[in-house]
Amino acid sequence: MNLTLDGVHTHIGRYHILQGVDFQAPAGLTTMLLGRNGAGKTTTLRTIMGLWRASRGAIRLGERRLDGARASDVARAGVAYVPETMAIFSDLSVRENLLLAARAGAMDEARLDWIFGFFPALKTFWASRAGSLSGGQKQMLSIARALIEPRPLLLIDEPTKGLAPAIIDGLIACLKDVKERGATILLVEQNFRVAREVGDRVAVMDNGRIVHAGEMAALAEDAELQGRLLGLSLDSHQ
Amino acid sequence: MTPGARRPDLLPALTPLIVAAIAAPFIGSLPTFVTLTVASLAMGAMLFVMASGLTLAFGLMDVLNFGHGAFIAVGAFAATVVYQFAPHGSLATDLASFVAALAAAAVVCGFVGYVYERLLIAPVYGRHLEQILITIGGSIVIEQLLLALFGTEPLDLSPPAAFRGALVFGQIAVEKYRLVALGLGVLLYVLLLLVLSRTRIGLLIRAGVENREMVEALGYRIDRLFTAVFMAASALAGVGGVLWGLYQSQARAGMGADLLVLVFIVIIIGGLGSVTGCFLGATLVALIANYAGFLAPKLALVCNILLMVAVLLWRPRGLYPLGAK
Ligand SMILES: Nc1ncnc2c1ncn2[C@@H]1O[C@H](COP(=O)(O)OP(=O)(O)OP(=O)(O)O)[C@@H](O)[C@H]1O
Ligand SMILES: [Mg+2]
Numbered sequence: 001m002n003l004t005l006d007g008v009h010t011h012i013g014r015y016h017i018l019q020g021v022d023f024q025a026p027a028g029l030t031t032m033l034l035g036r037n038g039a040g041k042t043t044t045l046r047t048i049m050g051l052w053r054a055s056r057g058a059i060r061l062g063e064r065r066l067d068g069a070r071a072s073d074v075a076r077a078g079v080a081y082v083p084e085t086m087a088i089f090s091d092l093s094v095r096e097n098l099l100l101a102a103r104a105g106a107m108d109e110a111r112l113d114w115i116f117g118f119f120p121a122l123k124t125f126w127a128s129r130a131g132s133l134s135g136g137q138k139q140m141l142s143i144a145r146a147l148i149e150p151r152p153l154l155l156i157d158e159p160t161k162g163l164a165p166a167i168i169d170g171l172i173a174c175l176k177d178v179k180e181r182g183a184t185i186l187l188v189e190q191n192f193r194v195a196r197e198v199g200d201r202v203a204v205m206d207n208g209r210i211v212h213a214g215e216m217a218a219l220a221e222d223a224e225l226q227g228r229l230l231g232l233s234l235d236s237h238q
Numbered sequence: 239m240t241p242g243a244r245r246p247d248l249l250p251a252l253t254p255l256i257v258a259a260i261a262a263p264f265i266g267s268l269p270t271f272v273t274l275t276v277a278s279l280a281m282g283a284m285l286f287v288m289a290s291g292l293t294l295a296f297g298l299m300d301v302l303n304f305g306h307g308a309f310i311a312v313g314a315f316a317a318t319v320v321y322q323f324a325p326h327g328s329l330a331t332d333l334a335s336f337v338a339a340l341a342a343a344a345v346v347c348g349f350v351g352y353v354y355e356r357l358l359i360a361p362v363y364g365r366h367l368e369q370i371l372i373t374i375g376g377s378i379v380i381e382q383l384l385l386a387l388f389g390t391e392p393l394d395l396s397p398p399a400a401f402r403g404a405l406v407f408g409q410i411a412v413e414k415y416r417l418v419a420l421g422l423g424v425l426l427y428v429l430l431l432l433v434l435s436r437t438r439i440g441l442l443i444r445a446g447v448e449n450r451e452m453v454e455a456l457g458y459r460i461d462r463l464f465t466a467v468f469m470a471a472s473a474l475a476g477v478g479g480v481l482w483g484l485y486q487s488q489a490r491a492g493m494g495a496d497l498l499v500l501v502f503i504v505i506i507i508g509g510l511g512s513v514t515g516c517f518l519g520a521t522l523v524a525l526i527a528n529y530a531g532f533l534a535p536k537l538a539l540v541c542n543i544l545l546m547v548a549v550l551l552w553r554p555r556g557l558y559p560l561g562a563k
Binding site: 087 | 438441442444445447448449451452453454455456457458459460560
């Protein structure tokens with residue numbers, strides 16, 4: 001399903017953070033949301049998710065308006081969220097974390113095996129307390145939680161932060177496969193290699209606005225544009 | 239370190255033994271020590287029942303409910319009404335009326351809790367000062383209603399004949415009712431643990447205590463979950479009120495407010511949101527209250543406040559904080 005943001009503004013307290021965000025994440029594609037630190041990427045995902053309320057503008061998933069809905073309704077409209085903080089439930093086991101994410105009740109064994117294929121550590125530590133996992137394993141769990149049932153739209157905030165390269169490869173394979181299965185993905189990512197590998201479309205933010213939107217491949221080839229939009233903090237040869 | 243290899247943290251669970259071991263030589267006589275300890279375990283079980291719901295509600299929504307004590311009193315008065323009409327005489331009827339009194343207290347308090355949460359607490363989520371004021375106000379209203387309905391004199395709430403008297407082992411006498419209270423407290427503790435670990439709603443409560451926003455982002459209505467937990471907390475307070483009222487042989491409008499300080503000490507010592515911590519905290523507080531009450535009656539409450547300070551110096555977030563690494 002297409003995700004469309006139309007002139008979205010978000011205030012946090014008295015700060016005006018999103019100042020008219022317009023972009024589309026087309027159905028069945030992976031759209032990268034890039035931008036410097038503090039550009040408003042996380043705020044955009046949280047606003048879509050209903051964790052911040054848009055003070056103006058429209059957010060649509062397909063035909064359905066998401067703005068003004070509470071987060072639980074956004075989730076039930078088919079949106080899965082992997083927050084920047086991972087937000088796993090550390091007092092619960094790996095299994096219990098996934099069980100809560102599976103709203104239908106029982107978990108689908110075949111789907112679980114598919115997830116274990118990308119993140120084998122989750123199988124190993126199935127019964128362990130999530131709080132005792134390593135940072136990378138927690139990240140896998142947070143992503144697995146978003147995948148345990150098929151959802152039309154995935155919002156993923158910096159999933160590769162602090163991950164070892166081998167795990168990043170697993171994640172890339174996973175994201176490609178999720179897309180194959182028909183999901184729409186909106187992915188915030190600082191690692192340009194990952195962005196180039198999985199991104200179809202790209203939207204670049206700065207100061208709470210979209211400053212560039214287009215094909216990811218075109219941005220990947222245009223070093224001058226990258227430098228202008230993303231600054232030097234990103235290393236395209238990573 | 240590999241996940242899961244972590245040894246369970248047993249040290250806090252040993253603290254009641256340590257307290258008992260320190261107190262024993264001061265108390266001297268064995269029968270007195272046993273009597274005090276059994277009394278403590280029974281009182282701890284009752285405090286646990288009164289506090290267990292509050293710690294979950296507090297852990298889940300950060301709601302400071304200073305009106306929790308009112309539900310304790312409502313439960314005790316509900317029991318007096320049941321006992322007015324209940325038959326008694328045989329063991330069977332005594333047990334049946336006891337269960338009926340507990341059930342009535344739970345139902346009435348659950349219902350009052352629902353109204354109280356929707357009317358008073360829902361409008362002030364996340365605003366602590368207002369919560370304190372409005373819940374104190376709410377508890378005053380409930381207490382005054384109890385006074386208006388039942389009069390200003392405490393009502394008699396003696397335990398049924400089946401629970402009176404003591405079991406005697408040589409020099410040691412153990413009151414039957416204390417064993418009943420202890421048994422019920424342990425039973426409720428086990429039931430709560432089972433609900434929290436085996437049911438989806440239990441998992442949601444534990445998850446919500448740690449991160450309610452993420453629970454909502456997974457598609458669950460955290461406000462409805464909280465209303466349910468609040469009702470359960472009120473019902474448990476009511477059950478605790480029946481137990482405590484029978485222990486004191488009376489129902490008094492102010493009985494809950496008097497207990498509230500101890501209840502708060504219990505949940506702070508235990509770690510907010512932790513049921514096991516609450517059970518331990520209640521046992522510790524009751525041990526100190528009884529031992530100190532025997533050795534230096536005027537210092538009982540002071541000793542419990544010192545206990546809280548000591549525990550918090552050792553474990554700033556309580557004995558079994560949730561979400562800890
Ligand atoms: N809770 C908050 N209260 C006040 N300001 C906030 C809050 N959250 C974010 N901001 C501000 O909003 C702006 C955008 O933050 P946001 O987290 O959306 O950026 P980001 O693009 O995700 O950055 P990063 O790459 O560092 O994760 C920043 O200036 C930030 O300071
Ligand atoms: Mg961010």
